[in-house]
Amino acid sequence: MNRFAWLDAFLGRLIAEDMAVREVPEASGLAPARGISVGADDWGNFGKSARNWNCRWAGCWAEDLGDQLRVHACFEKDHGYLLAHTDLRRATPILSSHAPYFPAAARAERHLQDLYGIAFGDHPDPRPWIRHQAWKNGEYPLRLDFPLAGNPLPATPADQGYPFQHIQGSGVCEIPVGPVHAGIIEPGHFRFHAVGETVLLLEERLGYVHKGIEKLAETRDAHGLARLAARVSGDTTVAHTWAACMAMEKAAGIAVPERALALRAIMAERERIANHLGDIGGICNDVSFSFGFYQFNRLRELWQRTSATAFGHRLLMDRIVPGGVTTDLSETAARAQIDQISTFRPQLGRLMDILNTSPTVENRLIGTGVLAPQAAAAYGALGYVGRASGVDLDVRRDSPYAPYHTLKIPVPIEQAGDVAARVRVRAAEISASFAMLEQLIGGLVPGPVCAPWTPAPPDACGFGLVEGWRGETLAFVRFGTAGRIARYFPRDPSMINWPLLEVLIADNIVPDFPVCNKSVNGSYSGNDL
Amino acid sequence: MLRVLGKVQRIGIITESLPPQEEPVLRAVGAELQEAVAARFRGSLAIRQVDAGSCNGCELEIQALNNPYYGIERFGVHFVASPRHADLLLVTGPVSRHMEEALRRTYSATPDPKFVIAVGDCGASGGEFAVSYACAGAVSNVIPVDAVIAGCPPAPFALMQGILEAIGVRRPATAR
Ligand code: SF4
Numbered sequence: 254m255n256r257f258a259w260l261d262a263f264l265g266r267l268i269a270e271d272m273a274v275r276e277v278p279e280a281s282g283l284a285p286a287r288g289i290s291v292g293a294d295d296w297g298n299f300g301k302s303a304r305n306w307n308c309r310w311a312g313c314w315a316e317d318l319g320d321q322l323r324v325h326a327c328f329e330k331d332h333g334y335l336l337a338h339t340d341l342r343r344a345t346p347i348l349s350s351h352a353p354y355f356p357a358a359a360r361a362e363r364h365l366q367d368l369y370g371i372a373f374g375d376h377p378d379p380r381p382w383i384r385h386q387a388w389k390n391g392e393y394p395l396r397l398d399f400p401l402a403g404n405p406l407p408a409t410p411a412d413q414g415y416p417f418q419h420i421q422g423s424g425v426c427e428i429p430v431g432p433v434h435a436g437i438i439e440p441g442h443f444r445f446h447a448v449g450e451t452v453l454l455l456e457e458r459l460g461y462v463h464k465g466i467e468k469l470a471e472t473r474d475a476h477g478l479a480r481l482a483a484r485v486s487g488d489t490t491v492a493h494t495w496a497a498c499m500a501m502e503k504a505a506g507i508a509v510p511e512r513a514l515a516l517r518a519i520m521a522e523r524e525r526i527a528n529h530l531g532d533i534g535g536i537c538n539d540v541s542f543s544f545g546f547y548q549f550n551r552l553r554e555l556w557q558r559t560s561a562t563a564f565g566h567r568l569l570m571d572r573i574v575p576g577g578v579t580t581d582l583s584e585t586a587a588r589a590q591i592d593q594i595s596t597f598r599p600q601l602g603r604l605m606d607i608l609n610t611s612p613t614v615e616n617r618l619i620g621t622g623v624l625a626p627q628a629a630a631a632y633g634a635l636g637y638v639g640r641a642s643g644v645d646l647d648v649r650r651d652s653p654y655a656p657y658h659t660l661k662i663p664v665p666i667e668q669a670g671d672v673a674a675r676v677r678v679r680a681a682e683i684s685a686s687f688a689m690l691e692q693l694i695g696g697l698v699p700g701p702v703c704a705p706w707t708p709a710p711p712d713a714c715g716f717g718l719v720e721g722w723r724g725e726t727l728a729f730v731r732f733g734t735a736g737r738i739a740r741y742f743p744r745d746p747s748m749i750n751w752p753l754l755e756v757l758i759a760d761n762i763v764p765d766f767p768v769c770n771k772s773v774n775g776s777y778s779g780n781d782l
Numbered sequence: 783m784l785r786v787l788g789k790v791q792r793i794g795i796i797t798e799s800l801p802p803q804e805e806p807v808l809r810a811v812g813a814e815l816q817e818a819v820a821a822r823f824r825g826s827l828a829i830r831q832v833d834a835g836s837c838n839g840c841e842l843e844i845q846a847l848n849n850p851y852y853g854i855e856r857f858g859v860h861f862v863a864s865p866r867h868a869d870l871l872l873v874t875g876p877v878s879r880h881m882e883e884a885l886r887r888t889y890s891a892t893p894d895p896k897f898v899i900a901v902g903d904c905g906a907s908g909g910e911f912a913v914s915y916a917c918a919g920a921v922s923n924v925i926p927v928d929a930v931i932a933g934c935p936p937a938p939f940a941l942m943q944g945i946l947e948a949i950g951v952r953r954p955a956t957a958r
Contacts, residue, residue, distance in 0.1 A: 463835075
């Protein structure tokens with residue numbers, strides 16, 4: 254399959270339209286993506302054309318290269334990834350926005366606006382996003398001249414003046430929720446406008462857990478970056494570490510041993526199953542079906558204990574390192590995993606039967622929080638959120654990376670787009686991952702689990718692309734001198750999926766918000782960085 | 783409904799079953815805890831968890847305390863939705879500066895006397911994130927802290943033990 258059959262025609266078209274576009278000579282670290290550079294004046298029109306060619310917008314990030322700022326945007330079409338970049342003069346960092354064509358780009362560009370001081374001229378919503386009050390307006394933490402320590406006040410004040418949208422009318426009331434929520438969950442602010450119980454508008458205000466991950470990455474060595482990537486979002490520690498290591502390994506030209514790749518995939522599938530089990534339990538809890546909550550969390554706990562016995566950490570944190578993995582899988586631990594899968598499989602089937610035929614559960618989940626396929630496609634919805642709304646996308650199958658190229662990857666797709674469909678997709682994904690784990694464990698070849706690390710040359714770039722449990726997970730890495738990281742950007746699927754919660758909650762009742770939120774389960778930490 | 787009951791009956795009560803080497807420790811600490819909770823908190827210790835910039839790993843393990851294996855409620859410990867109902871704050875994360883004021887307000891909304899436990903390597907010291915333009919670091923840099931439970935993240939058993947030890951040994955911080 255030629256993933257780039259469209260690209261030559263697309264580039265030809267852009268050139269015919271007089272855009273300053275050229276393909277950048279294949280930088281091997283960026284494979285399977287291809288790179289192009291675009292003139293800054295043509296950036297907006299380029300985005301418009303990408304929209305017209307039905308490309309999916311998959312992320313944007315920037316770099317401070319000293320005399321210029323470089324903005325990257327990632328697109329995908331027919332499973333071919335395109336990394337476009339443009340260079341801006343530092344003195345006048347003004348650029349056209351892609352948000353008018355790709356709604357998912359809106360907050361990502363505001364992230365760049367707040368952290369780099371890039372002005373997106375025709376941006377539909379230039380309010381601050383990631384900046385609250387930890388640094389001043391006019392300071393840009395990701396510029397090279399901004400010190401990691403920053404210039405904080407002795408006490409950082411709350412961000413009070415944020416101009417939320419307002420709806421007025423008789424009976425409209427505004428409900429502010431958060432940042433501290435009523436459960437054991439991450440912080441963020443939700444502003445509801447409701448009439449009676451019905452939600453007219455939900456506006457999310459995130460950024461509360463911004464930890465400066467992108468800045469902290471600078472000057473780390475490869476192993477230090479892997480540790481940081483492991484903490485982008487704790488529930489996705491495997492996928493982010495894998496994506497970051499993949500990017501670094503491509504940049505440094507390191508071949509990871511076959512056994513290590515299989516072990517990474519085993520961990521990634523274990524992480525997927527653990528989160529799906531916990532979240533289906535959480536969804537049950539949010540509709541007061543405590544039986545389901547306890548049953549699914551019982552399975553999750555057993556599952557995590559097996560992970561701890563096999564690899565030494567319940568969440569599998571810091572098991573993936575540049576060049577491979579830290580921990581081999583013993584025969585006994587491998588067999589224990591296989592045994593557990595065979596006891597879990599029938600239990601999952603019975604539990605899903607109970608869930609699917611329990612009137613109280615059905616009543617709350619079916620038709621709740623519907624994400625229409627058109628909206629899912631327009632935003633480029635990822636993971637189970639997209640797949641429950643007809644978006645047929647799974648990196649493991651579509652842009653396979655070792656060892657997934659050897660496996661059969663069933664991708665469950667639903668069209669209903671409601672909470673129930675998201676639950677069904679996730680249950681089907683658990684079953685699919687059980688089968689993959691059996692294949693991976695059964696097919697383990699003996700051999701080393703880590704290749705020696707040799708630092709990458711200065712300026713070497715790498716692109717990591719894996720299917721985490723929330724969906725497509727990207728990482729961009731550029732090395733600086735002495736094998737130190739110059740730039741790391743992780744694109745968690747939550748960055749794309751968070752705005753969809755605003756879309757799917759409209760016209761639902763406020764009391765259904767928790768279950769809708771749980772059914773999407775965006776990462777606050779992965780979004781805020 | 784019958785199937786639900788059937789499943790309930792088949793699985794039975796699974797609470798406990800900690801690794802054998804931890805079991806005696808848990809029982810000892812558990813008994814002490816129940817005593818402490820009974821004596822000091824009239825049988826019920828209310829915890830408010832505050833995520834102050836965590837990566838969410840710590841939250842996953844704190845949530846696990848409510849799963850049927852740990853069932854921390856059996857020791858009289860439960861999680862509440864409002865700091866105004868809480869005796870104890872469990873605070874995670876390297877205190878992102880954007881959460882700093884919310885943490886301070888949560889602390890002052892918690893009635894005296896109160897305990898604060900900083901959870902995880904982040905809460906203890908800032909962990910992998912430390913102090914920067916975006917993080918204030920250890921929880922104790924922002925509010926008074928009575929005890930620390932280290933780990934990245936601390937496993938549920940370590941959390942349980944840490945909570946028990948903190949309230950068993952220490953006097954609650956009075957209004958400061
Ligand atoms: S201590 Fe570890 S698990 Fe907990 S918030 Fe910090 S990085 Fe995450």
